[in-house]
Every structure is written in structure tokens, then in C-alpha cells.
Amino acid sequence: MNQQDIEKAAQMILAAREVVVFTGAGVSTESGIPDFRSPDGIWSRYDPEDFTIQRFIASKEARKRNWRLREELIAANYQPNPAHIAIADLERMGKLRCVITQNIDGLHQAAGNSPDRVIEIHGTIKFAKCLECDKRFPITDVLQRIKNGDEDPHCEVCGGLLKAATISFGEAMPQKEMYEAEKASRECDLFIVIGSSLVVYPAAQLPIIAKRSGAKLIIVNFTPTDQDSMADLVLHGKAGEVMSAILEKVREKVS
Numbered sequence: 001m002n003q004q005d006i007e008k009a010a011q012m013i014l015a016a017r018e019v020v021v022f023t024g025a026g027v028s029t030e031s032g033i034p035d036f037r038s039p040d041g042i043w044s045r046y047d048p049e050d051f052t053i054q055r056f057i058a059s060k061e062a063r064k065r066n067w068r069l070r071e072e073l074i075a076a077n078y079q080p081n082p083a084h085i086a087i088a089d090l091e092r093m094g095k096l097r098c099v100i101t102q103n104i105d106g107l108h109q110a111a112g113n114s115p116d117r118v119i120e121i122h123g124t125i126k127f128a129k130c131l132e133c134d135k136r137f138p139i140t141d142v143l144q145r146i147k148n149g150d151e152d153p154h155c156e157v158c159g160g161l162l163k164a165a166t167i168s169f170g171e172a173m174p175q176k177e178m179y180e181a182e183k184a185s186r187e188c189d190l191f192i193v194i195g196s197s198l199v200v201y202p203a204a205q206l207p208i209i210a211k212r213s214g215a216k217l218i219i220v221n222f223t224p225t226d227q228d229s230m231a232d233l234v235l236h237g238k239a240g241e242v243m244s245a246i247l248e249k250v251r252e253k254v255s
């Protein structure tokens with residue numbers, strides 16, 4: 001971790017009028033949640049094809065595998081790590097417009113970010129939704145039904161298929177969340193990507209929108225991303241260490 005880059009990032013945050021943070025699975029790996037495309041990531045253990053909306057609707061076996069992964073994530077009761085805490089500190093300092101996250105784990109809210117400042121563009125694992133009537137149920141209630149033997153749960157209101165309220169491949173992006181995310185990306189003057197390979201669109205379009213709208217772009221990621229060449233500053237390292245060091249430097253400068 002290069003101290004000059006930490007210093008530069010802190011200066012860019014202090015100089016910014018409005019910061020947007022954009023996170024991917026890499027911000028949660030230090031909480032114990034595997035990411036998707038690293039060597040030991042989720043797609044090394046599960047077939048992404050099983051997680052398309054088409055397969056979910058067509059195959060009871062795929063739905064059972066999908067519920068098993070959700071059960072694994074909920075049962076582990078993961079906690080926020082220093083990267084989430086640092087991002088919540090940015091909000092506490094009054095610098096953060098919002099966190100746009102691809103993650104479904106709810107750890108930004110658990111770390112202290114206000115729910116209305118967390119835009120979950122790939123949905124959330126905290127609820128299940130009916131694919132017919134869109135009614136929502138706490139996911140713990142649905143997982144309990146599965147534990148009680150209902151291995152393919154359907155909506156109690158209309159009989160439609162239930163699914164975790166995440167956005168699967170092939171499923172439409174949430175309109176309200178994407179509108180808010182694109183607006184924030186256009187209007188901010190500093191966009192910070194943390195822990196994303198930036199290979200999944202339309203999410204990965206957001207840093208490009210920010211940059212094209214005149215914002216400065218910082219990328220904090222363990223490995224190089226497709227958009228490093230476009231960034232004003234790239235810090236390759238662990239999100240927890242890098243973000244904690246940056247926020248410590250910011251606090252030093254404002255005290």
C-alpha cells in the first residue's frame with residue numbers, strides 16, 4: 001500500500017463536494033463472504049447458469065440449489081469489516097451522497113450507512129419476493145418453511161414462485177434503484193469503486209457515466225480491473241486496509 005496514493009485519495013475526498021461509493025463483492029470478502037470471480041469465488045463452486053432467472057423458473061432442482069446458497073449466506077450471519085466501517089464513516093463525515101452496491105448482503109447498512117443512502121442495484125438477500133405478485137416476505141420466514149420440509153416454496157397469497165429478492169442474470173434491473181444510481185453517478189464529483197471486477201453491466205457502466213460527467217474516479221481493488229486505465233487513482237490492495245488508511249488520513253487532515 002503506497003502512502004503517497006493514500007495521501008492523494010484523502011486529498012481528493014476532502015476536496016470533493018459529493019462522493020459516491022460503488023461496491024462489489026470484494027468489499028465483503030474480509031467479512032468472510034467469498035466473491036464471485038476470484039480463484040476461490042462462488043462461481044468456482046456454483047454454476048452461474050443455475051442463477052439465471054430462466055433456469056430458476058424452469059428447474060425445481062436449480063431452485064433448491066439457489067435456496068441452499070441463500071441459506072449458507074444467511075446462516076453464517078456475516079458482520080461488516082473495516083472497509084464497510086470506513087464507508088459508513090464517510091457518511092458520518094457528511095461527504096457521502098450514497099453507496100451504490102452490487103452486493104446483496106446488507107453489510108453497508110449493518111456498518112451504519114443510512115438505508116436511504118444505500119442503493120442495492122442487484123437486490124437484497126434479506127427478503128424473498130413472489131415472481132407473480134411481487135409480494136415480499138422476510139427471507140428467514142421462507143428459509144424456515146424450507147427447513148420444515150417445503151422444499152419449493154410458493155407465495156401464500158397468489159401461489160407464484162418465491163425467490164430471494166436478488167437480481168439474477170436475465171432479470172430486469174430495478175428501475176428506481178438504477179435511476180437513482182445513474183443520477184448520483186452523473187452528479188457526483190468523486191466516484192470511488194471498491195472491490196469490483198467491473199465486468200458485469202449495466203452496473204459497470206456507472207463509473208464510466210461518472211467519469212464522462214466530469215467526476216474524478218478512484219478504484220480500490222485487489223486485482224486490476226477493466227477500467228483502471230480510466231481512473232484518476234488506482235490503489236491495488238485489500239479494501240479493509242486501504243479504506244481504513246484513507247479515512248485515518250482524512251481524519252488527520254480535518255482535525
Ligand code: APR
Nearest residue numbers: 024025026029035036037102195196197221222223238239
Ligand atoms: N479487497 C479488495 N478487492 C478485493 C478483495 C479485498 N479484500 N477481495 C476481492 N477483491 C476483488 C477481486 O480481485 C475482484 O476483482 O474484488 C473483485 C470482485 O469481483 P467479482 O467477484 O467479479 O464481484 P463483483 O464485481 O461484485 O461482481 C458483480 O457479478 O455474479 C454477479 O451479481 C453478481 O453482483 C455480482 C456481479
